[in-house]
Amino acid sequence: MLQDPNGPMIYKGIYHLFYQWNQNGAVMDVNKTVWGHATSTDLINWITLSPAIRPSRPSDINGCWSGSVTILPNGKPVILYTGNDRYNRQVQNLVKPKNLTDPYLRHWTKSPENPLVTPSPVNHINSSAFRDPTTAWFGRDGSWRITTGSQEGRRGLAILHTSKDFVRWKQSPKPLHYHDGTGMWECPDFFPVARTDSRGLDTSFSSGPMVKHVLKVSLTDTFNDYYTIGTYDEVRDVYVPDKGFVQDETAPRYDYGKFYASKTFYDSVNQRRILWGWVNESSPEKDNIKKGWAGLQAIPRKVWLDESGKRLVQWPVKEIERLRTTQVKWGNKLLKGGSVMEVHGVTASQADVEVFFKVSGFDLEKADVIEPGWTDPQLICSQRNASSGLGPFGLMVLASKNMEEYTSVNIRIFRAGENSKEHVVVMCSDQSTSSLEKGNDKTTYGAFLDISPYQPISLRTLIDKSIVESFGGKGKTCITSRVYPKLAIGERTHLFAFNKGSQNVNVLSLSAWSMKSSL
Ligand code: DQQ
Incomplete structure (x- = not known):
């Protein structure tokens, strides 16, 4: 089973991704976890190498858990990771590449000083958190800083540690940030983003007026990743979140599905x-045991700050477009209320689809007013029969011919109030009909999409056999779903555009590319 992405980086022109991996089967076994290792020149085609870190020392004998890479100023990468030690305490360890001339960094050496940081009642750190x-x-004072995820009662926190030499670490008296009532903060990620530019910044880029910071934490309570700006x-x-952001379950999510x-890195x-x-x-x-594997990594996404400063934008890395082959194009097609239209000529089991919908201002003014209690988009998306007049419209992907199976990625538009000119736009990924097979989790996912429906509404969906990754509003809201069709497999897979609402919607443009498999 494969889990968390660890230590992504680019070194001598080669991308590296490590990941939490139980080599022995399609189930989680945290006491056996190694750092799986894969490399690529284009982020799309990957080769796997032998694991980079395996349990072998008292400081990691019960599992080599998540961590990150830092590229030191001399260009040398080093890894800090959590070891589950012989007492089942969580400690922080260092490893270095054995041979820096090898761009594949096949061999790694554990520091003899491990563990570098241990939990104890003296530093108020709970050894299981x-x-x-x-x-x-790197701070202006010449010290390195890292943060680790922790928990004190129900308070989640990101502990701060500083070091001059990367070996001796000192715990800061104050955490980088904390929030009560959230439970454990796993896999924190802390990085700068440019205010007015989609270009990325090195993690050590100094803060200043043109820079904001992002703190992401993974909450064990909900199994979701939340970020604040x-x-x-x-x-x-x-770290101080901007007004309106709280580092808890009310914070925006990278993705409203699975x-x-x-973890991010600077390319x-x-x-x-x-x-x-x-x-x-x-x-x-x-089922996972039967198929022999479990867990995968989403297509890597470029991430940057939206011009509003209120959220991040994510978009599949441009390299994914190299897998595109034949293209099917529609221009200006009317999707009448209640209609379904098949997109012919594309390998619907592996495709990249980008659509722009346009709704007329006249129709927008007639949209139903959202029910006062409908504050949870996931619940709105689960109301299968509640048509808003405007939508749901979107795509039916991984669909069988007669639609016994399909996953619906769709948009619904409501008026915010009786006398309001504002609209509420909801993006849904509805798996409830995705498979005839029982036993899968078919929860319907949904999220608000902060866009003006008077502008073209963009929806991009990457479809790959059992995964559907959707990006609404040019990457403002993302939803990833795992689905397991029984009928909609290979050539028996279809793709449809649909509009179940009563008003018409225009497809300004639709491009669907058949996608080749990567290596
Ligand atoms: N998975 C790792 C931990 C991390 C958790 C163990 C998150 O380091 O907190 O496999 O999925």
Whole structure:
């Protein structure tokens, strides 16, 4: 079983991804976890190498858990990771590449000083809640800083540690950030984003007026990744989320479907920040054992700050477009209320589909007013028969010919109030009809989409056999779903555009590409 992405980086032109991996089967076994290792020159085609870190020392004998890579100023990468030690305590360890001339970095050496940081009552760290060191950033005072995820009662926190030499780490008296009532913060990720530019910034980029910071934490309570945008106060060495953001379950999510333990890195060659996330299965364990594998990594996404400063934008890395082959194009097609139209000529089991919908202002003014209690988009998306007049419209993907099976990725538009000119736009990924097979988790996912429906509404969906990754509003809201069709397999898979609402919707343009498999 494969889990969290670990230590992504680019080194000598080669991308590296490590990941939590139980080599022995399609089930989780945290006491046996190794760092699986894969490399690529284009982020799309990957070769796997032998595991980079395996349990072998008292400081990691019960599992080599998540961690990050830092590229030191001399260009040398180092890894900090959590070891589950011989007493089942979580400790932080260091490993270095054995041979820096090898761009594949096939061999790694554990530091003889491990463990570098241990939990104890003296430092008030609970030994079962001390893990997942981030990429380090370099402070103006000449010290490195990392943060680790932790918990004190129901308070989740990101502990801060500083070091001059990367070996001796000192715990800061104050955490980088904390919030009560959230439970454990796993896999924190802390990085700068440019205010007015989609270009990425190195993790050590100094804060200043043109820079915001992002803190992401993975909450064990909900198994979701939440981020806030804020300011890193370098003098007080604390992170302060902007007004309106709270580091808890009310914070925005990278993805409103399956996406956890994610981690970003700075791609210095292409000056972008790239996000990796683990997509867990929605199938029962016995099915995973039967198929022989479980867990995958989402297509890597470029991530940057939206011009509103209120959210991040994510978009599949451009390299994915190299897998595109034949293209089917529609221009200006009317999707009448209640209609379904097949998109012919595309390998519907593996496709990249980008649509722009347009709704007339006249129809928008007639949209139903959202019910006062409908504050949870996931519930709105689950109301299968509640038509808003405007939508649901969108795509039916991984569909069987007669639609016994399909996953619906759709948009619904409501008026915000009786006398309001504002609209509420909801994006849904509805798996409830995705498979005839029983036993899978078919929860319907949904999220608000902060766009004006007077503008063209963009929806992109990457479809690959059992995974559907959707990006609404040019990447403002993302939803990833695992689905397991029984009928809609290979050539028996279809793709449809649909509009179940009563008003008409225009497809301004639709492009669907058949996608080749990667290596
Ligand atoms: N998975 C790792 C931990 C991390 C968790 C163990 C998140 O380090 O907190 O496999 O999925």
